[in-house]
Amino acid sequence: MGTYERTTVEGKKHQLTGRAGISSAMQRSPVEKPPFTLGDIKKSIPPHCFHRSVVKSFSYMIYDLTIAMGLLYFALVGIPALPIIPRLAAWPLYWATQGSILTGVWVIGHECGHHAFSDYLLLDNIVGFVLHSALLTPFFSWKYSHRRHHANTGSMENDEVYVAKKKSMLPWYTPYVFGNPIGRVVYIILQLTLAWPLYLGFNLSGQPYPRFTCHYDPYSPLFNNQERIQVLISDAGILAVLFVLYKLTAAFGFWWVVRIYGVPVLIVSALFVLITYLHHTHLALPHYDSREWDWLRGALATMDRDYGILNHVLHNVTNTHVLHHIFPSMPHYHAMEATKAMRSVLGEYYRFDSTPIIKATLREAKECIYVESGEHNGVYWYNKSGGSIGSSPPCQCHSVVAPSTSPPAEPGRGSGGEGRREVLEIWGVWAVGHGGVYGAPLMLRHLSAIIFFEVVKLQACNNGAAAGGVPRPLGIVA
Ligand SMILES: [Zn+2]
Ligand SMILES: [Zn+2]
Secondary structure: OHHHHHHHHHHHHHHHHOOOOHHHHOOOOOOOOOOOOHHHHHHHOOHHHHOOOHHHHHHHHHHHHHHHHHHHHHHHHHHHHOOHHHHHHHHHHHHHHHHHHHHHHHHHHHHHHOOOOOOOHHHHHHHHHHHHHHOOOOHHHHHHHHHHHHHOOOEOOOOOOOOOOEHHHOOOOHHHHHOOHHHHHHHHHHHHHHHHHHHHHHOOOOOOOOOOOOOOOOOOOOOOHHHHHHHHHHHHHHHHHHHHHHHHHHHHOHHHHHHHHHHHHHHHHHHHHHHHHHHHOOOOOOEEOOOOOOHHHHHHOOOEEOOOHHHHHOOOOOOOHHHHHHOOOOOHHHHHHHHHHHHHHHHHHOOEEOOOHHHHHHHHHHHOOOEEEOOOOOEEEEOHHHHHOOOOOOOOHHHHOOOOOOOOOOOOOOOHHHHHHHHHHHHHHHHHHHHHHOOOOHHHHHHHHHHHHHHHHHHHHHHOOOOOOOOOOOOOOO
């Protein structure tokens, strides 16, 4: 049943991908108040698209888990029986395939977090908790911070992640990182390998809060009193999975766990960081400050993308994100049909870019560095010449957390202690990233990141810089 639905929807996808060429995708989105309301959009979508079916939702989950089990069997039994050369080639094949399938499983967990899996909140919470814990995501903690992203999308002041920076907020090392192709590739690798654990553990590139912010801390400012107990349940889920991994390591060895589980889970986090980065980072998307922001325009400031065959594997989370921001509790198996239907109302407010993903990633990393005010007050756009930032002003990013009283530094360099701290941060990210790039499992990256940032925090305190602020290494977002 699920397979038939997938095939039908996949066929319809091509009608959608023909909806806008690459050049029109680069034209800026309209920023005036839309001539339609949320109600108008809802009326344009067939009512059955809002229906959540337990049977259908489970069919997709079982479909994915069956493939994942088949791939696991191939890794445990098939690959070791191969001659050496095909065996070496089979492992990357296993990692890429299993990582993609498990990202689809993660997407179903994300759907549970939006209460889109079924009509039963408890069932959605249980399924989401199990699926996300197994992939080392703290389900409830992330569910609540993700809700803030949905409530404040596109807001310069209040979005939870992907908060666009003005040029004056860039750190001094920005030209060295983004001003050349090697720096940008390193940035992309670091973003894909480290952004997720560092966001969860240290709120890296998240919305600044007045105190240390961590998804594992029930008293983190991310959560209210009703949510704290569920944060602890999320932590218990992660600890349980870590315990199983510890037992597996003791039984089969560290590299066995890395090969079978660590690399695919690393690919899961890399894939959804890439997907969400490209959804919210584009020259044609506006960012609003409090003078202009409203929920609907923020939700529309989102770019659908085309990942080819992965659209299907990832349950179309890739090419229906505009719809997801407008109706987050709609199940993924209706998202394509609903996207097609609502486009007649959205018109130019609907954004889709079919640029091949690798090309788009390199382009966005080069061009989407900082935003500037456009013709409309309160509306900001990424500056296309972002990649050629030759003389960046001094770093002021930490003043977002705690305004600095120290005199401004000379252009291109941070001031004394802050400069030293940022050098430390860069080397720290490199050091932690080294482990990630070579396939260390997420649990070890979490641990090494925690140790490193405790050292950085101490260093920051010693230098008297930005008291209470969390160091923010590169502009990595999650
Ligand atoms: Zn989003
Ligand atoms: Zn979401």
